[in-house]
Amino acid sequence: MTHAINDEALDRIFRTARTQNKWFDKPISITHLMAIYDLTRWGPTSANVSPARFLFLISKDAKQRLKPHLLPGNVEKVMTSAATAVIGYDLDFPELIPKLFPHNPGAKDWFKDPKLRETTAFRNGTLQGAYFIIAARALGVDCGPMSGFDNASVDKEFFAGTNVKSNFLCAIGHGDPTGVLARSPRLSFDEACKIL
Amino acid sequence: MTHAINDEALDRIFRTARTQNKWFDKPISITHLMAIYDLTRWGPTSANVSPARFLFLISKDAKQRLKPHLLPGNVEKVMTSAATAVIGYDLDFPELIPKLFPHNPGAKDWFKDPKLRETTAFRNGTLQGAYFIIAARALGVDCGPMSGFDNASVDKEFFAGTNVKSNFLCAIGHGDPTGVLARSPRLSFDEACKIL
Numbered sequence: 001m002t003h004a005i006n007d008e009a010l011d012r013i014f015r016t017a018r019t020q021n022k023w024f025d026k027p028i029s030i031t032h033l034m035a036i037y038d039l040t041r042w043g044p045t046s047a048n049v050s051p052a053r054f055l056f057l058i059s060k061d062a063k064q065r066l067k068p069h070l071l072p073g074n075v076e077k078v079m080t081s082a083a084t085a086v087i088g089y090d091l092d093f094p095e096l097i098p099k100l101f102p103h104n105p106g107a108k109d110w111f112k113d114p115k116l117r118e119t120t121a122f123r124n125g126t127l128q129g130a131y132f133i134i135a136a137r138a139l140g141v142d143c144g145p146m147s148g149f150d151n152a153s154v155d156k157e158f159f160a161g162t163n164v165k166s167n168f169l170c171a172i173g174h175g176d177p178t179g180v181l182a183r184s185p186r187l188s189f190d191e192a193c194k195i196l
Numbered sequence: 197m198t199h200a201i202n203d204e205a206l207d208r209i210f211r212t213a214r215t216q217n218k219w220f221d222k223p224i225s226i227t228h229l230m231a232i233y234d235l236t237r238w239g240p241t242s243a244n245v246s247p248a249r250f251l252f253l254i255s256k257d258a259k260q261r262l263k264p265h266l267l268p269g270n271v272e273k274v275m276t277s278a279a280t281a282v283i284g285y286d287l288d289f290p291e292l293i294p295k296l297f298p299h300n301p302g303a304k305d306w307f308k309d310p311k312l313r314e315t316t317a318f319r320n321g322t323l324q325g326a327y328f329i330i331a332a333r334a335l336g337v338d339c340g341p342m343s344g345f346d347n348a349s350v351d352k353e354f355f356a357g358t359n360v361k362s363n364f365l366c367a368i369g370h371g372d373p374t375g376v377l378a379r380s381p382r383l384s385f386d387e388a389c390k391i392l
Contacts, residue, residue: 001337001338002336003336005202005205005334005335009334012201013209014235014239014331017238033389039206039211042211044339044341050382053390058391096383100380101380103380126322126323126326127323130322130323131326131330134209134326138201140201147316168242182299184296185295186237193230193250194251194252195252196255196258
């Protein structure tokens with residue numbers, strides 16, 4: 001244990017960070033996308049399974065392919081943000097275990113049961129999705145995560161022929177603060193936590 | 197978009213942070229537990245559903261109750277760390293939506309389908325589990341997340357009579373750096389990401 005990181009950092013990743021709903025028309029560099037992933041990938045996953053996959057839609061064509069699968073409220077956000085990441089998880093993650101978990105390549109066989117494989121991919125891919133949001137914020141990139149879309153049809157459109165399943169979307173870029181909503185309340189410690 | 201947080205903070209939350217396997221025999225204050233939750237709760241969830249629940253096991257008795265449900269490799273970690281958080285998600289989260297999403301209390305009814313309710317709770321509870329890990333690290337508290345335990349029997353032991361389901365465990369406290377393993381490789385940008 002040591003001291004906390006500085007207040008600017010705590011504010012940026014948690015305390016004053018806000019979900020963006022409106023975007024300035026400015027691009028994001030590929031260097032930024034790579035830098036976000038480069039932080040994200042160090043976040044911990046069970047047996048280092050690292051199942052998350054990130055599809056960055058930056059071209060108008062790619063966003064048009066996503067558009068019909070979105071809830072109406074998310075269309076403008078996807079079309080106007082610098083990029084929308086389709087964050088997925090790969091059910092074939094065990095194949096990479098010999099590379100990712102070199103001290104125990106046999107861990108590949110821990111995930112033969114399809115239910116455990118699905119749960120492990122979803123849980124750990126989602127952890128990585130959260131690391132992605134925090135990593136983007138930490139690098140000064142605004143985020144707008146979204147769940148409102150048809151997962152099955154997005155999988156068909158973007159992940160056909162693979163075992164990757166979509167999890168959630170995250171618009172990233174230059175947020176317009178006028179689109180930020182009033183902050184909703186959170187649960188108190190006593191409502192969400194218990195000490196035994 | 198703005199500049200990145202400082203290198204110390206990036207290192208602490210991602211670049212040099214490591215999963216702990218061995219713990220010094222030093223307690224953690226309740227103030228620290230509350231501070232970790234106080235950051236965690238600001239992380240974004242879909243419609244602010246905030247389904248994660250955190251049970252902090254700090255007493256010897258509470259840890260003894262968890263012990264029989266752990267894989268053998270995790271017993272020592274739970275028993276010797278300052279606290280182990282049982283991170284769960286509450287399937288009854290829709291009941292709190294009128295409080296958490298006050299501008300649209302009817303969002304409660306979006307989750308009547310049990311499958312959607314389960315997926316939403318698991319996805320968003322897991323995002324919050326990742327926020328918890330990052331929040332603890334940001335405050336200088338070492339983490340050791342663990343999936344190796346029997347979820348159903350932990351639910352019976354700790355969440356009987358509720359609709360809370362266990363997700364994963366996270367030991368927290370004062371990590372002994374001699375227990376940290378060599379860092380396993382991560383996927384490159386090209387292996388995990390694609391730009392369209």
